[in-house]
Amino acid sequence: MGTALLWVGFNLFVLVALAFDLGVFHRNPHKITIREAFVASALWIAIAISFGCGVWHWYGEQRGLEYFTGYVIEKALSVDNLFVFLVIFRTFHVDDRVQHRVLAWGILGALIMRGLMITLGAVLVARFHWILAVFGVFLVYTGLHMLSKRDKTVHYEKNPIFRFASKNLRLTKEYHGSRFFVRQNGQLFGTPLVLVLLIIELTDVAFAVDSIPAIFGITRDPFIVYTSNVFAILGLRALYFLLVGLLDYFRYLGIGLALILIFIGAKLIAEPWLHISVSYSLGVVGALLLLTVVLSLWAGPKKQVRAASV
Secondary structure, three states: OOOHHHHHHHHHHHHHHHHHHHHHHOOOOOOOOHHHHHHHHHHHHHHHHHHHHHHHHHHOHHHHHHHHHHHHHHHHHHHHHHHHHHHHHHHOOOOOOOHHHHHHHHHHHHHHHHHHHHHHHHHHHHHOOOHHHHHHHHHHHHHHHHHHOOOOOOOHHHOHHHHHHHHHOOEOOOOOOOOOEEEEOOEEEEOHHHHHHHHHHHHHHHHHHHHHHHHHOOOOOHHHHHHHHHHHHHOHHHHHHHHOOOHHHOOOHHHHHHHHHHHHHHHHHHOOOOOOOHHHHHHHHHHHHHHHHHHHHHHOOOOOOOHHHO
């Protein structure tokens, strides 16, 4: 699945949507309201579901189930990104009015990076089928690591790319509204927003290393992997502003995400001997998410989730 025309048309749609988002709907920086975030989040979910229904109609039930399962997995794993975004914005004291702009450019970079990673993954899977078992082992290890390290501290300052940028780029000491670069005394300087954007890009790459192999555990079709990833990411900004006040309530969500990665990893490892249908996989993923969210809401908020660690 996924002719050249489909690939080109889909990417044009994404670029037009981002252009309208940045150039029309959010041209003037402002704090995103709950109502605005809810409308945007609902719109992106509706578009993603409509696209999935089109896949189901034109390419059959199997491909439709693969798309929706991949979308649910990516959407769930993306929620973990929201905690990191919250920590980054709080740490760098980023104005509420410019957070949307930073996330928008961050997501544009994420789409490019994930496209490259999915292409590489598809080539590896096509040439070396045994790489799926390697993906499986990696996912199981990652899931077990998440269970043992649930309250993760964000050590972005140890990343060599961040350290090089912070030491070698000309940066201003203060923000300049929503601008990433300013000119002072005839020289171009980056603002602290450049570092914030860089950190967001680095963290997304780290999360993609987990999520992309997980979706390859559901489907081998690179177009399904890519589109489910893209729709989950496009709705991530709106979801952040919708859930920013509720993130502290999802104290057990990390456990659910870890169990999902372990399940998908075990599925990949056992595939030569045991076939698990996509519909069953979707049911397991949905049940784990529902259970951990219900338990989290029942237990109440955890004070300063992850933010205190910074």
